[in-house]
Amino acid sequence: MRLSLDVFIDITAFVLTPSRKAKVLPITDRLLLQSTQELTEQIKLGKLKSQTLVKAYIDRIKSVQPVINAVVDQRYTEALLEAIEIDKRVLHELYGNDPLIPGVSIHDQPLLGIPLSVKNSIGVEGMAFDAGHEPRKGEKSKTDSKVIQSLRKAGAIPLVMTNVPELTSWWDSSNKIYGQTNNPYDLSRIPGGSSGGEAALIASAGSLIGVGSDTGGSIRVPACFCGIFGHRTTPGVVPTDNQFPAVDAEKNTILSVGPMTRYAKDILPMLKVMSNSSHKLKLNEDVDLSKVKIYYMEDNWNPLETRVSSEIKHAIRRMVC
Template sequence: MFILQTMLLKLRVIFGMMHIIHAILCRILPFIRKKPQKIPPITDSLFTFSATALARKIRQREITCYEIVDAYIQRIKKVNPILNAVVDTRFSDAIYEAKICDEQLANGKFNVETLEKEKPLYGVPLTVKECCAVKGCSHTGCSLGYKGVKASCDAVVIKILRNAGAIPVCVTNTPEMCGGFESSNLLYGRSYNPYDTRYTPGGSSGGEGALIGAGASVIGIGSDLAGSIRIPSLYNGIFGHKPTAGIVSNIGHFPYTEDKVFQRLLSIGPMARYAEDLGLLMKVLTSTGDRNLRLDVPVDLRQLKVYYRFNMDETFGTLRVVPEIKDCIQRAVTHFTQYDIRAEELPIEWPTELVEIMLTELLNVKDLPQLLVDANNPMLKKNSVIELMKSLFGLSQHTVQTTFFATMFEMRYPFTESDVSHYTKQGKAIRQKLLDLLGEDGIFIYPTFRRPAVFPELSIYETLNTVFCGIFNTFGFPAVHVPMGLNHKGLPIGVQVIAGPYQDRLCLAVAKEMETAFGGWIPPSISINE
């Protein structure tokens, strides 16, 4: 035990020291950052409709596919110079495909019932995180080592969505090799938060989150290894769902490995401005799977068991949850009293070693994708420690956050094999307790992150605090982020809702209920002409 505590302190001491720098920068950065640039307000009521509603209007011939796709393309062109969220487009192809959809409708190729059943996203524009292959679009991992690479075919999830009628419009920015929680790289640059461009949109689905939050996309696809859908959803004021492990195909994701632990940790899932679209997308994404999630079965909210926690037990090396996030949890819990539900604080001893449990599961990935690829010689094996040192002085082909994570993974620092075994066993025990508690009718309300959006320079200091999301990748549970308004600075706030494996429908039903109660997505700039 003494050895384990020593290993624990190695990690905590490093981040404890980093938090001293973090505290100083938090006080300095607000004064030296430029005044935020406002994104253009939304002036067309078309952007107030969900993808579900737009698909219905298309089927009923109330609006054309061309009108919708073109409107979203024009919106992207307006906001992207400010956000830098888009890395490659297929605007001409999307317009062409929209016109074909309209011609098919005019010629009577499909009736309303067929479209609703077989092509429920017919004519609806879709945006996609760059790491998910869209044929003909950039597929580089946003790494200089893969500059110019285009996807030769669609990822499995994109094929499924296209078959359902969706029209991909563009692909969006990520950290290099999805290795970070701030969407910045040396190939495409940094993305910015639509609510305040001084802040990061998060990562690794940060470009996707920013575009959707800005009202320039109605639905999108992200991926989540340790909060990479949910954290950007928090920062950008939208809904984002991490599905139960293994129910959505990861084939076509980059980086990719057949490693079973990696496959379990990584989940591709939907991001959207409106809660009902998560359900529609999940039905489509799981339509070819072999697991029935009963997504069409209504959820009786009165039969739910509701648990909550305001924070993780504060330990050296982690930062505390801010009051406004705790208030979100309290408001969510209080809301369920109208259903005669008495929410209960999680009756499980929540270990202080959650960070170690999460990190050791990542270290259980034996066949790790190569993160540091040389732009001049892709076959060259780079020394991660040297690249980390070089990146600190701007001398590397890689970002600090990617070299930092590559170093941790390759050195397995600060854990020994016995540490990994100990924390893996501890994680399995906690997971089983949660399984027994939640069952098929329980939800857990918990912070998505400890605070609203952060300055991009501070993201790496917040690394350990991603445990609020990452621990549920470790456990394989479904989790959805739910927006709950804006704070006094105009930044989005909200919580995540977790359920037991294969109970995704509980997450989605609660997200819809909380959207009705708390307003859901709020446009960054409101000026809608009815």
């Protein structure tokens, strides 16, 4: 089999690059090990302050950022102020008062007080909006995209923007503005792309939930590389406005915006919030897995790639059989 020069270089670099594992600091704050559903329940009951949760994630980001280089912009001060306001609303309603925001009860917000990370190609008002493209360095989004508006209404608090390859056009997450994002499990490896900053930060416990986008694997690849959960939604299910690079009508038919989470159980509540057609998706109905067709490959039979482990094959067979 003849190899092209670029493939030969990639293989040589893979073999010769030493592994740099176990560089991300261990998790010491138990708050970082709880799902969105567990945390929002505690916040609504007054057992946990959103301010405390946001501060815990800020501290964690500060500890892992020098190692993984996933964050490109932050709004720590604004997020803490928003968390304080949420805590005031919770206390107010727990005393039996009407909501401080007319018509908006804390009990109607499924992501109340949860910090949120967002890929640096999706508009968040006042935050980096350059997609790692050097001519756009310093560009900020003037408005929230519709999906961010929906997440805010559900109580989520945007906290940081995360790194991407330049113009979201590759399967790593490196560019000339912010540099290379590293895979937290092995710093000599990439986290995937183009939502690689999201995946690396979530896998490092620097974020619990995040927003990514996907046309050819940009959620799925980094989720796989970093061991988190990501869902490429059917195009049209989640709004795709206010993104850079902008896409034309034809490309928009394959562009998808979707949730990325540390826990599988958090995918569904995020999707319910992000979707503009949740009634059509029947998200509140149970799925009969016996009627779902599942297609899978156990190997691609490429002798130059690491073989799929027997444990993974066993898990696939148990799931589909």
